[in-house]
Amino acid sequence: MHSSVALTVSFLLVWSGVVLAEDITKEEGVLVLTEKNFDSAVADKEYVLVEFYAPWCGHCKALAPEYAKAAGLLSEKDSNIKLGKVDATEEPKLAEKFEIRGYPTLKFFKSGKAVEYTGGRTADTIVAWVEKKTGPPAAALSDAAAAKAFKDENKVSIVGFFKDQASEAAKAFLEVASNMDDFKFGITSEEAVFGEYDITGDAVVLFKEFDEGRNDQTEDFSVETITAFVASNSLPLVVDFNHDTAQKIFSGEIKTHLLMFVSYKGDEYQKQVEIARSIAKDYKGQALFVTIDTDEEDHKRILEFFGMKEDELPGMRLIKLEEEMAKYKPEDGSLTEENIRTFVKDFMDGKLKQHLLSEEVPEDWDKEAVKVLVGKNFEEVAKNKDKDVLVEFYAPWCGHCKQLVPIWDQLGEKFKDNDNIVIAKMDSTANELEDIKIQGFPTIKMFKKGDNKVVDYNGERTLEGFTKFLESDGKEGAAFEGEESDEGAHDELGCVNLCQNCKSVAFCSREHYLAHHQRKYCFPFQFFTDSTLGTKTLIATRDIKPLELIFFEWNLVLGPNWSLNPIGNPSCLDCCKPVENSYKCGHCGLPVCNETCQIGSNHQLECQLWRTKPDLISSLWSESVELVTLAIMPTRLIQAKKFNPKVDNRTRYLYENRTLAEGSKSWNDIKAALTVLMREFVDSNEISEVDMTATLDLVRTCSLITTEDRERALFPIFSQFSHSCISNCKFVVYPNKTLAVLSKTIIKAGDELTISLVPALEPTWKRRAKLYRDHLIECSCRRCRDPRELGTYLSALICQRCSIPATHTTGTEVDEVGCILPINPLEHDTKWACPMHPQRELSNEQAQRLAIDLQRKLYAGGQITTIERLEEVIETFSRILHPNHALLMMVKRSLLNCYSQVPISTVGRKELQRMKELGKEQLTLLIKIDPGYPDWRGDVLRNYSTAELNLAKLDFEDKHITRPEFLLRVKKAMIFVQEGLQCTSCVRVDRSAHTQMSMDILGEEMSADSSYLSDASCSSTCFD
Missing domain, CATH: 3.40.30.10 (Glutaredoxin)
Structure with a gap:
């Protein structure tokens, strides 16, 4: 052992030379940044604002002169703030690293750390913003x-x-x-x-x-x-509407706006602005006067939205933001002083009626089976008291609306001869109704005969679903108790029906509602769109206490674990247990347990396809078990979506919102082979190439290993959670293949909900490698960015050229002097160095190999179970690894567990002190990276409190403490016991009035006994 460690130490001392950074060129005072010089640029300069752009982007071209001007202004001031730019089309790795999803995107780097730029896009606003951030x-x-x-x-x-x-x-x-x-x-x-x-x-x-x-x-x-x-x-009395002022206009305190649509090139422009300015003075603080240039191509959609026609220009409209952007139109739109003043005064006096858009009634509006409604004929047709009228409110550009067209036409044909039912549609982008506000597309409503009661349709968008709804008088597929529509509510998915229990989440269908509300309990999360990245994530809808249930989910599809090397018996393709005999499916020829598993519901999904070419499948199985195993879950998902529309509903947002790092060459090669295999059974009419690739990526990156090592499961909603190495939630996979997510810390309303897909007690390089390998995620959270891992030093090595600091003997208050740390943990080829010897470096491969070699030596003879052997390992490894290194912390946790197995009657004061010391070290250090109530904390607290209770007992018996002191220490120890029990509890429910729920929500789904608690695969272990 000693000689092997010496060999490793000598390996550690292989140092490399210094690499000089690439020179940085400038264009109009702006640094031109590339992958080669980026890190040195942001490291060498304290403050750098970086624009990620695309040469073809119109907004980037518009920003370029202002950006260069800002660089010049800062240079004139001799500022230490620099401006840089990255051509994201030429530097895709940088764009991916910083999650660039649109152009231009600006990020401000302070001492190498990026923050989002939220300022304007003129030279003055850019300079003002960066100077504000640096002073x-x-x-x-x-x-x-x-x-x-x-x-x-x-x-x-x-x-x-x-x-x-x-x-x-x-x-x-x-x-x-x-x-x-x-x-x-x-x-x-x-x-x-x-x-x-x-x-x-x-x-x-x-x-x-x-x-x-x-x-x-x-x-x-x-x-x-x-x-x-x-x-x-x-803002000026009369504001020019543009990219920089739009945010100030629409998010400002003044909610009433007079919009003047004028040509900035027109001869009357200056006169029109002066007239508006003279009137605006009288309404300052009450109304904002805004000019919109009708010559701008980007403003054409604004004209369409406000119903401005070419023959009405120049013209004006008044809007009131508080009332769903209610619009008001003047009788005379000419921009004279009298007209403008009268229009504004009448509005302020409440004399104007809201202007509603409407197309003209088509001559053939009732020619087809589906009637065409516009604003002008809606009341007459939809509110005919002699008929039930089912109306689809659609948008021409909406993809879901386009998919619905053939079904809606079939529905019209089916009921065209029914005297009591009318099927209709209305383009809600060109027509508006005063009492009905449409927030998402398509929205379907029934206007019932007699009283014109409005019933929202929330069932399946199929011919059968619509038919049942109509024939049941609006009961089958309608909104049910707790699901009444709230026209003013909508969420990030465009859903319009507000939950009447929590008043926080909107939904679009029964499936969506059940994903939010069960047993009178509203799961406290909703989708949220990140406007910067254009991606969706999950946020808390209310304040959440630790260990509350966030949500509960059933698996969508199961399959065998392809990452498990097929050693010994293969897995049954239905139940995933080891096949103990040579039984094979009589249809496709692949291994299953017996006749029961041969007709099992899981295996049937792929067997129905593969049985058509059994020889091909058997041949492929003999050549590559892993390839065929990999194809099973994607095939099951495609089949399930084909047979059950609800499955498609549960997965559609995954396809749209899943953001992955670029796949490795090996995965791309496997994906190509999988596509060839699956195309033997699924043609392009059933699934496009894009969806095929997305399906393979989805199953590959989002499925979880269940409580059985040989089995994986896909949980769609869970897959929407963002990963963070410092998460605020944890999850549990139960033996019946269901999953629960619980809060780990206090979470405020609006906070993003995050889970960790890797064990917390791993160094950064190992966590990031696992995340990329298993999920194609390149994490750049604050822990991953920090070489010191938030002050825990879980990756740090001991510099053999330095004298080890005294602080290293305790493993608590640490000093980086004498530590070898990665210079930039996010770089795959980063160098490692000691601050005292920066001229000497260790390669990333060398640093990782050292830790791997030590771990292999640790377990070379199997699991170490003796206290003496573990103490020896700690002493030896501490000469090379920082005392807080992840590997040492794992060994110390094993040592603590070994102490806890010793009969308490044989444990002396020295051993109890050691137990307490080990427990305290785990608790005080790891809470920095795994806060709240993680599972490991429960075990450590139990062992720590056991040591403290027995030490208190010894101290009292030896008369070192008084009885009151003894009782106080016992009380404190019992508090730790209670906290430890909470860490490993399965669910806690907020008992406030709006979230009443019985434990039945989990109890009905769990095993009849409580064995699932010990068998559950939790977030700290199921990815190992």
Whole structure:
């Protein structure tokens, strides 16, 4: 053992030379960044704003001159902030690394760490944003000259005049300054500055290069009032609608907008703006006046949305954002002062009626079986009290609406001769109704004869489903109790029916509702679209306590585990248990247990296809068991979707939203072979090439190993959870192939819900390798980005050239001096170095090989089960690995478990102290990377509390402590016992009024006894 360690140490001391970074060129003052120079650029410079662009992108072309101008402005100021750009089409690895999903995307790097850019796209707003992020929230203005310079160099600047900068008013001002990135803030207490601007008391002054030039706030200083003051005065009286102002216009405090559609090239443009400006002064703070350039191609859709026709230009509309963007149209749209003033005044006086879009009634609207409705004939047709009218509200561009067309036409034909039923449709993008607001497409509603009661359809979108709905008088497939429609509610999936229990989540079908609500319990999550990345994730709909049930899910499809090497007996393709005999399916020739498994529901899905070519399948099985095994789950999923539309409903969002890293060459080669195999049985009419590839990737990356090592399962909703190496949720897979996700920490409403797909007690390089291998995920969470792994040093090695610091003997308060750490953990070929010897480096392969060799030596003779042997390993490995290294922490956990197996009557004070020390080390260190109530914490707390209880007993018996002290220590230890039990409990339910639920939701699905608790495959082990 000693000689092998010495050999490893000598291997560790093989160092490489320093690699010089590639030179960085500039274009118009902007750094041109590539994969080769990117890391050195962001590492060498404290602040770098980087634009990821595509040469063909129109928005990127528009940004280019402003971006270059911003670089010039910063250069003139001799700023240490640099601007860079990356051609994402030429540097796909950088684009993938930083998850670039649209162009242009800007990210700001502070000392190498990226944060999202949220500023504007003009030179001034770019400079203001980056300067705000690199300095204090408000610049200190020490004299009148500094104040004048500050005012003159910004189009809009806000200065706080406070004689006492520690006052509550000044604190509120600084908080606003921290929150508003688009503006430059200054602050002063100097009498000379007060006098220069005629300020006598505390004030907030907004200086601007337009309109009246200055606005003052002299009282009522709070975060809310100062924010409102800046928002209402920082925009011109008449605002030009463009990319930079759109966010300020629609997210501002003023919700009433007068929109003027004008040509900026027109002869009357300046006159029209001046007229609007004179009127806007009278309505400042009440209405925002906005001009929209009708010559801009990007604005054509805006004109369509507001129903502006060419012959109405130039023209105007009024909108009110609080009322579903209610629109108002003037009788005379000409932009004269009298017309504009009258139009705005009538609106403010409540004299105007909402303008609703409507196409003209087609001459042949009732010629076909499906009647065509528009705004102008809707009341007459849909609310005919003698008929039940079923209406599809659609959008021409909606993919789901297009899929529904043939079914809807068939439905029309089926009921065209029925005197009591009408099938109709309405284009909701061109027609509006006052009392019905459509938020998602398609939306289907029945208007019942007699009282015109509206019944929402939430069943399957099939001919059979619609027929049952109509023939059951709107009962079969209708909204059921707790599912009433709320026209104002919709979620990120476009669903419009609001859950009446939690009032937080909308849904579109019975399947969707059941995925949200069971046994009077609303699962507290919903889909959320990340506007930056364009992807969907899951967020909490309310505050969640630790160990609450997030959701519960049944598997969609099961299959054999292809990653398990087929050693010994093969797995049965139905039950996945080892086949103990040579029995094979009489149809396809593949191994199953017996006649029962031959006709089992799982195996039948692929057998129905494969039995048509048994010789081919048998031949492939003999050549490559793994390839055929890999094909089983994708084949089952395709078959299940074909036979059951509900399966398609449960998987469609997976195909749209799953974002993967680029697959390895080996997986791409396997995928190509799988496609060839599956095309023998499934042609392109049944599934496209794109969907075939997506299906293979989906099963490959989203399926989980169940409680049986030989079996995998796919859980669609669970697959939507984001991975994080510091997750706030954990999951459990039960023996009956169901899955539950529980909160691990306190989660606030709106927080993203995350799970970890790899064990927490693994070093970064190993976690990232497993994530990529098993799920095609390249994690870049804050733990993965940090060489020190959030101060735990789980990857750190000991530098043999340094004297080991004293802090290394305890494994708690650590110092990186004497540690070898990865320079950039996210790089596959990163170097490792000690801060004391930066000129010497260790390759990533060498560092990883060292840890792998030590782990192999650790288990070379099998599992170590003796205390003496584990203590010896710890002493030996600590000469090479940091005491907190993941491998050492695993050995220490094994040692703690070994101590706990020793009969307590034979354990002395020394052993108990060692148990307590080991437990404390695990608890204080690992909580940094696995917070809350993870499963491992329960075992450690149990062992720690056992040691503490017995130490307290010994101390009391030896008269080292008094009885009250003894009882206090016992009480504290029992608290740890209780906490440990909570860590391993299966579910906890919030008993507040809106989430009442009985334990039956899990009890009915679990085994009759409680053995599932010990058999459950949990988040800390099922990916090993």
